[in-house]
Structure formats: C-alpha cells, structure tokens
Amino acid sequence: MKIDQYNFPDDLWYDREHNWARIEGNQATIGMTDFGQSLAGEIVYAEVPRVGRELKQGEPFMSLESGKWVGRIKAIVSGKIIEANEEIEWEAAVINQDPYGRGWLAKVELAGQPTGLMKASDPEFAEFIAAERAKYGK
Amino acid sequence: MKLYYLDSVSWADSQLLYHALPRLGREGLILLSPASPYVCIGYFQDVEQEVDLEVCRQQGIPVFRREVGGGAVYLDGQQLFYQLILHRSNPLVPAGWEALYRRFLQAPVDAYRALGIPAMYRPVNDIIANGRKISGNGAAEINDHYVVVGNLIADFDYEMMVRVLKVPDEKFRDKVHKTLQENLSTIRRELGHVPPRQQLWELLTEKFSQILGPLEVETTVDPVWRAEVDSLARTMLTDEWLFGMSRERKGDKRKVTIRSGVQVSHKAYKAPGGLIRAIVETREGTITSVSFSGDFFFYPAHRLADLEEALVETPLDKAEEVISRFYTEHGIESPGVTPSDLTRVLQ
Numbered sequence: 001m002k003i004d005q006y007n008f009p010d011d012l013w014y015d016r017e018h019n020w021a022r023i024e025g026n027q028a029t030i031g032m033t034d035f036g037q038s039l040a041g042e043i044v045y046a047e048v049p050r051v052g053r054e055l056k057q058g059e060p061f062m063s064l065e066s067g068k069w070v071g072r073i074k075a076i077v078s079g080k081i082i083e084a085n086e087e088i089e090w091e092a093a094v095i096n097q098d099p100y101g102r103g104w105l106a107k108v109e110l111a112g113q114p115t116g117l118m119k120a121s122d123p124e125f126a127e128f129i130a131a132e133r134a135k136y137g138k
Numbered sequence: 139m140k141l142y143y144l145d146s147v148s149w150a151d152s153q154l155l156y157h158a159l160p161r162l163g164r165e166g167l168i169l170l171s172p173a174s175p176y177v178c179i180g181y182f183q184d185v186e187q188e189v190d191l192e193v194c195r196q197q198g199i200p201v202f203r204r205e206v207g208g209g210a211v212y213l214d215g216q217q218l219f220y221q222l223i224l225h226r227s228n229p230l231v232p233a234g235w236e237a238l239y240r241r242f243l244q245a246p247v248d249a250y251r252a253l254g255i256p257a258m259y260r261p262v263n264d265i266i267a268n269g270r271k272i273s274g275n276g277a278a279e280i281n282d283h284y285v286v287v288g289n290l291i292a293d294f295d296y297e298m299m300v301r302v303l304k305v306p307d308e309k310f311r312d313k314v315h316k317t318l319q320e321n322l323s324t325i326r327r328e329l330g331h332v333p334p335r336q337q338l339w340e341l342l343t344e345k346f347s348q349i350l351g352p353l354e355v356e357t358t359v360d361p362v363w364r365a366e367v368d369s370l371a372r373t374m375l376t377d378e379w380l381f382g383m384s385r386e387r388k389g390d391k392r393k394v395t396i397r398s399g400v401q402v403s404h405k406a407y408k409a410p411g412g413l414i415r416a417i418v419e420t421r422e423g424t425i426t427s428v429s430f431s432g433d434f435f436f437y438p439a440h441r442l443a444d445l446e447e448a449l450v451e452t453p454l455d456k457a458e459e460v461i462s463r464f465y466t467e468h469g470i471e472s473p474g475v476t477p478s479d480l481t482r483v484l485q
Binding site: 039041042044045047063065067068069070071072090091093135136137 | 276405
C-alpha cells in the first residue's frame with residue numbers, strides 16, 4: 001500500500017527504525033523502507049554485512065554513508081545472516097532506487113519470531129508513519 | 139551537560155575520546171586539539187586509494203580511520219576540535235541530519251563572527267566565510283548517540299595536506315593545491331593573525347553553552363573513559379582496522395564479464411568536486427553505453443546526456459580525449475571535476 005508518496009508492500013513486516021522484513025518460514029529477507037531511504041538521502045556507501053554474523057533484533061549490524069553522515073542500520077529480526085547483498089557494496093544507490101527489490105540488505109535464518117513488528121495495513125503503522133513524517137517534515 | 143575541556147591531547151586521543159564516550163552511553167561536549175599532526179580518513183574510504191602512505195611514513199604522520207563519513211583530511215594542532223555527543227532521545231536533538239548540523243554548527247559560526255569573521259552555515263555541513271570553507275564537519279551515529287565533530291581552523295598547512303593525498307600525477311596535485319587555497323580559509327587568512335588559543339576555546343564554550351545550556355567543565359579523562367579509549371585503541375589503531383575497508387572493497391566485484399569481450403563495470407570515484415559514478419558497458423575495449431551519476435556539478439546539466447552519447451563507440455583509451463574535446467566544444471563547467479576524473483570512472 002502507499003502512504004502518500006511512500007510505498008509499503010502489504011506482504012512485509014515493518015519496525016520503528018524504518019526497516020522491512022519478508023518472512024518466509026524460518027528465513028527473512030531484510031532491508032530499509034522507502035521512507036527510510038528517503039530520510040537517509042543519497043546513499044553513497046554501504047557496508048556489506050558478513051555472512052554468518054549473528055543479529056540481535058534492535059541492535060545495529062551494518063553502516064552506511066549518506067550525504068554527510070554515517071548511520072547504523074538496526075536489525076529488524078534476530079538470527080544468522082545466510083546471504084548478504086554484495087551489489088550494495090559497489091552500487092549503494094540501489095537502496096534508494098529499489099529498496100524492496102535490488103536494494104535488499106541481507107537474508108537471515110531466524111532465531112525465534114521477531115516481536116513488535118507491524119504490517120502496512122495496521123492502523124498503528126499508519127499513525128507511526130504520520131508521526132515520523134511530521135517529525136522530519138517529509 | 140559536561141564540557142570536557144582537554145586542550146592539547148595526543149593525536150590518537152583526539153579521535154578515540156569521542157568514539158569512546160557514546161559507547162559508554164555518555165553525552166558531552168569535548169574541546170581538544172591534537173598535539174601532533176595526522177591524517178584522518180572517512181569510515182568508508184579505502185586508505186590505499188586516498189592517502190600516500192609512503193609520504194606519511196617518511197614524515198612520521200600516522201593515519202586513522204574514523205567512524206564518521208567524508209574524506210581524507212590533514213589534522214594538526216592549528217585546528218581546534220569540537221566534538222558533541224548527544225543521545226538520540228535528547229530533546230536538544232532535532233529531527234534530521236541537516237537540522238542537526240544547522241543547530242549545532244551555529245556555535246562555531248557565532249564564534250567566528252565574534253572574532254569578526256563573517257562566517258555562515260551552508261547546508262549540509264559547511265561553514266563558509268567570504269566564499270571559502272573555514273571549518274570541516276562530519277556526523278555519525280554511534281551506539282544510539284549522535285556525534286557531530288568539527289573544527290575551528292586557526293591556520294592550515296596546505297602544502298602538507300596536498301602531499302599526503304594520493305593523486306594520479308603532479309599536475310593533479312598542483313590543481314588540488316590551487317583548489318584548496320582557493321576554497322579553504324583560516325582564521326589567520328581572514329584576520330591576518332591568530333588570536334590567543336585560550337580566547338578561541340572560550341568563544342567556543344560560550345557559543346555552545348548558548349545552545350546546550352549550562353556546561354559543567356571537566357579537564358581530565360576519568361578512568362572509565364580512559365579504559366574505554368584503551369580498549370578501542372586495541373582495535374582502531376591497528377592495520378586491520380585501517381586497511382579493513384580496503385580489503386573488503388578489493389576484488390573485481392565492480393566489473394562483471396557478460397561474455398568474453400563484453401563487460402559491464404560500475405565504478406565510483408570521489409573527485410574534489412564530488413562523487414562520480416559510472417556504469418559502463420564495453421565490447422572489446424570500446425564503450426557501447428555509459429551512464430554518469432553522482433553529486434558533482436555539471437553545467438549545462440542537459441549536456442551530460444549528450445556527453446554519454448558522444449562516448450558511445452569510443453575506445454576506452456581515447457575516452458579522455460573525447461571528454462576533453464566535448465568540454466571545449468560545449469563550454470562545460472564542472473567545478474572540482476576534470477575530464478580526467480570522468481575518465482577515471484570509466485576505466
């Protein structure tokens with residue numbers, strides 16, 4: 001679904017750090033949302049996370065450089081990285097251009113079910129995005 | 139909020155202290171200056187691409203990779219650093235990076251103005267005076283804290299800055315030197331002299347306290363902080379850390395062979411005027427398509443597509459010639475980006 005100009009696919013789960021997860025069985029593909037990439041601005045570098053790394057939901061696992069700052073991306077799920085998107089190392093702009101497609105960040109083997117995630121259709125999610133838009137003037 | 143007024147510290151402490159404080163979950167404003175010169179590269183930079191390590195070795199100049207973005211810089215005791223660490227939930231933190239810079243860079247802007255230098259903030263992270271940059275600033279997010287670092291530049295060793303940078307040839311080095319002289323100013327250049335150091339620290343303190351509120355001054359590094367600095371040093375002062383990004387970024391990932399003789403390459407290069415990216419398809423060494431992007435300026439802008447068109451069917455080794463001719467024929471202006479820079483991302 002769209003919330004104003006921002007796209008939030010219905011089949012994904014979202015957190016409050018502007019990340020998404022496509023959960024299939026005990027695996028998840030994770031990335032940054034359309035709104036998140038818009039907040040970040042033009043992403044010039046991204047650090048490809050190491051395969052095998054253990055993620056803990058809510059804790060940073062990779063960095064990116066955008067404009068004039070270096071930011072951290074927090075894990076939306078807990079588990080072990082089984083595949084990382086190496087394309088973002090040399091073409092980080094795909095995170096801006098196609099955040100739910102070519103701009104995915106990692107595939108994770110889940111360690112338990114993540115908590116506190118929302119669907120795009122949840123009223124709580126719409127309220128969250130509205131508040132974020134007001135906060136950042138987006 | 140605490141003001142850690144440390145004045146002159148070792149070059150390593152001038153970086154490690156602000157990396158350590160947010161890791162301890164602590165906020166603060168740090169004012170310090172390095173006792174000896176060093177080169178500092180951005181978190182994502184490849185040190186071997188950016189820094190002439192041989193010159194640094196000969197001169198005894200250490201090199202450090204910070205967790206803050208941006209480019210390679212030469213830092214020394216003529217620069218007075220401010221390093222602000224605030225938790226992301228601190229009500230003083232505005233939403234968005236530009237707003238963050240705008241709010242907190244007001245302090246050095248006001249300090250410069252108090253000295254009689256007509257400084258002003260220029261988005262995203264610059265302070266300029268009389269059209270020249272007069273302060274370098276960067277930001278990062280470390281352990282749920284926002285870190286904004288920057289400097290007042292009392293004086294600057296242009297010569298050494300240019301010497302420590304890795305450049306393709308001496309002509310380019312001259313160009314960088316000239317561009318630096320033209321675009322980077324200092325307190326000495328603006329005023330004709332450097333006021334007493336103590337006065338500069340006091341001005342920074344006064345101007346930051348107008349934004350942050352009352353500041354409780356500490357002049358030493360407490361044992362807990364020192365222990366965290368020591369612990370960080372064991373990682374961040376190693377070759378593994380300095381060259382780590384280089385190793386990850388090495389390899390031939392930027393070039394994909396579609397079939398024998400046909401390749402698509404993606405390359406990015408940070409020229410003085412900005413980041414240039416190119417996606418190039420070649421067949422037997424001749425360009426079949428090219429697309430430039432990035433954050434550099436190119437006037438007139440609509441001619442960029444024409445340049446891409448002009449490069450089709452050009453052998454890679456003739457690309458610079460074609461680009462240079464195109465620049466001349468169409469009166470192209472791209473500050474800080476030369477035909478040679480554009481060629482560099484093609485090859």
